[in-house]
Amino acid sequence: MSVRHLASVIALASFLLLSWSLWVGLGSNLSPVGAQDPANAAGTPSPSSYAVIVVVDGARADSWDLSKMPHVAALARAGTAYSNAWVGQLPSVTEASHATIGTGVFPRRHTILGDTWRVPNSNHMSPNLLDGNLDRTGYIGKTIRQTNSPSLAATIHAAYRNSVVVALSGHKIYAADAMGAGRADFVAFGGKNQKGQFVPQAMPGHTPDPSILSARSLVLPSYPRKPGLEDGWTIQLAEKFLTRYHPKVLMINLPEIDVIGHAAGTGKTVMQPLMQQVDQEVGQLVAAYKKAGLFSQTDFLLTSDHGMIPAAHTVLSSRLYQIIEAAGGQPLYVGHGDYATVWLKNQARTPQVAAGLARAHIPYVRAVYQKASNGKYIPAAGSPTLSPALDTAYTDLLSTFAGPESPDVVLLYDNNTITMTSGFLKIGRKGDHEGANWGSQHIAFFLSGPGVKSGYTSPYPARLVDIAPTIETLLGTHPHHQDGVVLADSMVNPPAWAQPKQSRMTASLTADMLAVKTAKG
Numbered sequence: 001m002s003v004r005h006l007a008s009v010i011a012l013a014s015f016l017l018l019s020w021s022l023w024v025g026l027g028s029n030l031s032p033v034g035a036q037d038p039a040n041a042a043g044t045p046s047p048s049s050y051a052v053i054v055v056v057d058g059a060r061a062d063s064w065d066l067s068k069m070p071h072v073a074a075l076a077r078a079g080t081a082y083s084n085a086w087v088g089q090l091p092s093v094t095e096a097s098h099a100t101i102g103t104g105v106f107p108r109r110h111t112i113l114g115d116t117w118r119v120p121n122s123n124h125m126s127p128n129l130l131d132g133n134l135d136r137t138g139y140i141g142k143t144i145r146q147t148n149s150p151s152l153a154a155t156i157h158a159a160y161r162n163s164v165v166v167a168l169s170g171h172k173i174y175a176a177d178a179m180g181a182g183r184a185d186f187v188a189f190g191g192k193n194q195k196g197q198f199v200p201q202a203m204p205g206h207t208p209d210p211s212i213l214s215a216r217s218l219v220l221p222s223y224p225r226k227p228g229l230e231d232g233w234t235i236q237l238a239e240k241f242l243t244r245y246h247p248k249v250l251m252i253n254l255p256e257i258d259v260i261g262h263a264a265g266t267g268k269t270v271m272q273p274l275m276q277q278v279d280q281e282v283g284q285l286v287a288a289y290k291k292a293g294l295f296s297q298t299d300f301l302l303t304s305d306h307g308m309i310p311a312a313h314t315v316l317s318s319r320l321y322q323i324i325e326a327a328g329g330q331p332l333y334v335g336h337g338d339y340a341t342v343w344l345k346n347q348a349r350t351p352q353v354a355a356g357l358a359r360a361h362i363p364y365v366r367a368v369y370q371k372a373s374n375g376k377y378i379p380a381a382g383s384p385t386l387s388p389a390l391d392t393a394y395t396d397l398l399s400t401f402a403g404p405e406s407p408d409v410v411l412l413y414d415n416n417t418i419t420m421t422s423g424f425l426k427i428g429r430k431g432d433h434e435g436a437n438w439g440s441q442h443i444a445f446f447l448s449g450p451g452v453k454s455g456y457t458s459p460y461p462a463r464l465v466d467i468a469p470t471i472e473t474l475l476g477t478h479p480h481h482q483d484g485v486v487l488a489d490s491m492v493n494p495p496a497w498a499q500p501k502q503s504r505m506t507a508s509l510t511a512d513m514l515a516v517k518t519a520k521g
């Protein structure tokens with residue numbers, strides 16, 4: 001090799017090295033398809049390179065009839081199913097559940113306690129997350145970041161620089177933002193433009209390539225009311241991100257089942273066609289991963305954020321207000337669901353209000369708990385005596401959201417009972433969730449892909465909080481500081497530290513899960 005030739009080789013090499021370090025340093029996680037993961041800080045080859053999390057919002061576990069869902073059944077057969085999976089925390093509601101999926105910590109740490117919660121040390125509730133204009137500012141992601149909670153997105157970015165993490169929904173901005181936990185590269189969803197069309201939109205600071213947001217195939221003439229249309233649109237949006245970025249983690253919320261469950265109930269005739277539609281969408285997503293050549297390197301998780309309770313019985317919120325006031329309480333906010341949450345302006349009256357609610361013997365109220373001065377929940381004076389197992393289960397569930405933000409009093413209901421507000425009475429609400437009944441808590445949980453046992457059904461009570469540490473481990477990173485555990489029993493070769501951690505939880509979690517599952521009345 002001549003000296004001149006050598007010099008030009010060195011020049012080229014320096015140029016490449018410079019470009020490389022610029023790319024690594026300034027890449028800002030926008031690696032397009034074709035760029036390899038330039039750094040694997042974990043230093044070990046990972047069994048899987050990609051993960052997809054599909055969350056079917058509000059789908060009861062018993063609505064997943066796999067005999068009529070061939071695509072889901074194929075993934076389930078190839079992987080591990082958790083037959084006793086549950087939300088495993090309170091509240092069982094979209095915002096809190098998705099924040100937990102995205103972080104691996106309980107609501108008491110990420111502080112997303114549902115639609116609204118107490119601003120600590122104040123007599124104000126947080127702004128309500130059902131306000132789309134607020135959600136568009138990235139309020140949830142920013143709130144989670146302020147708590148310094150870990151997140152799936154941040155863990156993946158720390159281990160794989162330039163890797164892309166995406167969080168998506170149809171209209172549920174709050175689901176996408178919560179899963180992204182303020183750390184996903186892209187947070188996208190559907191919303192109305194000035195012409196009233198339903199189009200893809202994105203969170204400021206988490207905006208993808210304009211080609212995705214301007215895709216003509218994603219422009220619908222109006223909000224998609226025809227059942228199946230919105231979830232199908234969301235999968236199409238996911239496919240655009242898959243093709244453009246090959247995201248390391250793709251998190252998708254499918255919002256429709258929840259919306260229809262609230263309005264039309266959980267009956268088979270309503271849910272079955274919708275779930276078959278979900279199956280078609282899962283099939284479409286699998287086909288897209290195969291087409292992209294990534295399927296054999298990708299772990300799939302199919303689950304729900306919570307279930308749904310049919311409104312066979314009701315508790316009127318007007319009655320709750322009467323009793324709270326008669327006991328000297330000044331209500332700040334009364335929440336709903338298959339339970340009721342009470343925040344007071346005069347928190348000093350908490351024991352009297354809780355006792356008043358317990359001694360009123362409201363039909364279908366199973367137990368009343370109050371927040372004690374140490375922040376822990378205890379049964380109210382006069383609350384019916386529960387079995388020790390159910391009392392422990394409720395206390396454990398209540399501890400997942402206990403904190404300065406959490407309600408002062410919680411009423412737990414019998415099965416198939418929901419709170420009726422005057423607004424819900426007008427529209428004839430048919431279903432709800434948020435509480436501790438098995439119908440709200442029990443969820444489907446199918447995990448499959450490289451590194452996951454195939455054809456295995458686990459009785460372990462997997463929870464939403466276990467998702468982030470499990471996916472992080474499957475992707476070759478080491479989770480830490482989370483409330484969830486790695487679901488090691490689903491793995492062909494779990495890390496040595498993971499199995500004992502999970503085993504230690506089995507007895508107490510199984511007891512809690514069974515107490516909730518078998519509670520009568």
Ligand SMILES: [Zn+2]
Binds near residue numbers: 094259433
């Ligand atoms: Zn809902």
